[in-house]
Amino acid sequence: MSGVADNGAFAAALLDPGQPAPPGLVSWNGSDPAQRFAVYRNNVTVSLVDALSETFPVVRQLVGESFFRAMAREFVRRSPPRSPVLAWYGDAFAAFVAAFPPAAGVPYLADMARLEYARVLAFHAADVAPAALADVAACLAEPVSLPSLRLHLQPSLRLIDSPFAIVSLWGAHQGVGDLATIDPLQPECALVLRQGLSLAVMTVPPAAGRFIAALQLGAALGDAVREASMAEAPFDPAPTLGLLIGHDLLVGIGQSPEKQGEQP
Amino acid sequence: MSDVGKPRAAFAAARCGGASLPAAAGLGLKPEHFLDVLETKPALGFFEIHAENYMVPGGPFHHYLGRIRTDHALSIHGVGLSIGGEAPLDEVHLDRLAALIDRYQPESFSEHLAWSSHGGTFYNDLLPAPFDAATLRRVCEHIDRVQSRLGRRMLLENPATYVEFAASDRDEATFIGEVVARTGCGLLLDLNNAYVSCTNHGRDVQAYLRALPLAAVGEIHLAGFARQVDSLGAPLLIDSHGAPVAEVVWALYDEALRLIGPVATLLERDNDLPAFPVLLAEALAAGRRLDACRALHPLRAQAA
Numbered sequence: 326m327s328g329v330a331d332n333g334a335f336a337a338a339l340l341d342p343g344q345p346a347p348p349g350l351v352s353w354n355g356s357d358p359a360q361r362f363a364v365y366r367n368n369v370t371v372s373l374v375d376a377l378s379e380t381f382p383v384v385r386q387l388v389g390e391s392f393f394r395a396m397a398r399e400f401v402r403r404s405p406p407r408s409p410v411l412a413w414y415g416d417a418f419a420a421f422v423a424a425f426p427p428a429a430g431v432p433y434l435a436d437m438a439r440l441e442y443a444r445v446l447a448f449h450a451a452d453v454a455p456a457a458l459a460d461v462a463a464c465l466a467e468p469v470s471l472p473s474l475r476l477h478l479q480p481s482l483r484l485i486d487s488p489f490a491i492v493s494l495w496g497a498h499q500g501v502g503d504l505a506t507i508d509p510l511q512p513e514c515a516l517v518l519r520q521g522l523s524l525a526v527m528t529v530p531p532a533a534g535r536f537i538a539a540l541q542l543g544a545a546l547g548d549a550v551r552e553a554s555m556a557e558a559p560f561d562p563a564p565t566l567g568l569l570i571g572h573d574l575l576v577g578i579g580q581s582p583e584k585q586g587e588q589p
Numbered sequence: 590m591s592d593v594g595k596p597r598a599a600f601a602a603a604r605c606g607g608a609s610l611p612a613a614a615g616l617g618l619k620p621e622h623f624l625d626v627l628e629t630k631p632a633l634g635f636f637e638i639h640a641e642n643y644m645v646p647g648g649p650f651h652h653y654l655g656r657i658r659t660d661h662a663l664s665i666h667g668v669g670l671s672i673g674g675e676a677p678l679d680e681v682h683l684d685r686l687a688a689l690i691d692r693y694q695p696e697s698f699s700e701h702l703a704w705s706s707h708g709g710t711f712y713n714d715l716l717p718a719p720f721d722a723a724t725l726r727r728v729c730e731h732i733d734r735v736q737s738r739l740g741r742r743m744l745l746e747n748p749a750t751y752v753e754f755a756a757s758d759r760d761e762a763t764f765i766g767e768v769v770a771r772t773g774c775g776l777l778l779d780l781n782n783a784y785v786s787c788t789n790h791g792r793d794v795q796a797y798l799r800a801l802p803l804a805a806v807g808e809i810h811l812a813g814f815a816r817q818v819d820s821l822g823a824p825l826l827i828d829s830h831g832a833p834v835a836e837v838v839w840a841l842y843d844e845a846l847r848l849i850g851p852v853a854t855l856l857e858r859d860n861d862l863p864a865f866p867v868l869l870a871e872a873l874a875a876g877r878r879l880d881a882c883r884a885l886h887p888l889r890a891q892a893a
Contacts, residue, residue, distance in 0.1 A: 331675060332674055332675045332676075332704055332707040332716075332718070333675075333707060333708065335707075335716060336707040336708065336710065336712065336716075339712055339714075339716075349719075349754055349755045349756055350752045350753070350754060350755070351752075351753050351754065351755045352752065352753065352790075352819065353753065353790045353791035353792075354791060354819070354821055354823050355821065356819035356820045356821040356823060357819070357820035358752050360819060360820045361751045361752045361789075361819060361825065362751070362752055364751040364817075364825070364827060365714055365716060365751065365752075368714040369712045369713060369714045372713045372714065373713055376713070405710045405711070405712070406710065406711040406713065407709055407710065407711065408682075408711055409641045409668070409669025409670075409671075409679075409682060409705065409706065409711045409713075410641050410644045410645070410669075410685070411641065411711075411713065412642070412644075412645050448648050448649065449645035449646060449647065449648045449650070450646055450647060450648060451646035451647040452646075452647035452648065452651070452652075453647075480646070481648075519648065522648070522649045522652060
């Protein structure tokens, strides 16, 4: 019996409009089963394009609705979801956009997709309580042990170091700033975070970005400062530490190299 | 044919002993309406969520669901287990589901008589399979596995379909009756799906309704459909969840309540979402029909 109307034949025809409808379909009144099968084809593609459209609203605005949907359809056909948890569908979209020749005219499109996907990750990231301020103050008050301190950051925190002005462009699409005054070729390092229930997107100087990235990889404070100094010497970590603490992004501090919070 | 097993006595008993949804109207919970629900505490019997939307580590979805759950009964409705699929169940996904159910302790868990994954790809749609012995065997095996992994009875939803299979050797209601009898699962009676499928396949919806195992109904779904036509111009209805409940489905609901008695009833709306008060009014219309039914079925109302 298998080979007729099995899941495989049905599935193969769903994402490939060039394929005929699967065998073994019938209708009660003799109407064309292929036309009825097209309802499933349409449901699958449209629902997945809609999911991408929800995750990447600024990418959509940058290229327009019809271009976006055509690009997303192509992505859906090449990279359909591997998991029923659709929140993460889109993790490969930025790489696809970067290699999609018709989108080459908007060079910052892929980085905008990275920024928007980082917002999804931050939105759904694990809830971790910030470190107690008294503990933080106590650790930072010991100058001798400062370089070996380990700082653990919120799992919601994401960095995107872009050669384009992605934060300014993203902000202009939220009604912040004037699109006409933005130079898209101005590099920006984006920090995406969630504080409580609210998402925030901001820029940080390149050296601060390297400092935070090093901390996220588990580097001790002294090594992270050294890493940042390669971008800007001398590097004063105080303003960046203030930013991290002020946004509840510091969740642990101490001398032991504990594991970072799990990332999805 | 393999012996798939007798009704699981433990799961059948769980229906009486364990928590269940109140025989009242409920609504699908949408993130757009989190604040409306928290601020107005609407007089609804329960809320229902799609399990997969909450399979994320943290953030606002869990924050709001946790708060809303303290005020309302909860139904968790899966859309991604692929119970009708040829492949074995995705155990990783089942683990995620078990963790979610453990976290929120819902009064009900339900899934679909459909498949959505094949060969490692998730198609994000509820896809049909032939009603034959092979499908019956694997659907029952999958439901047995879900019920034993979750340690609870599940409800299975009747599908909305657009094609039929030459390989089907029994009708849909008979097939569902066999699944319920073999696995001890309950039935989530989706009346919009019933109307959509019966229209799309030239069946008598009244006969279909009466052929289902109505004693196993643990919840009713109501939703709206969209209208298309097939290649011969006959109606081809689409289960769109994007419109108000049709009059003909309300009439079917009255008929179902006469046959079953009062039972938890969900108003589903996933697309073209209106403002919360509009949805609430539609759910409360179901609530009034439930009240009328209770007046006619005082004994069943007590039992429920």
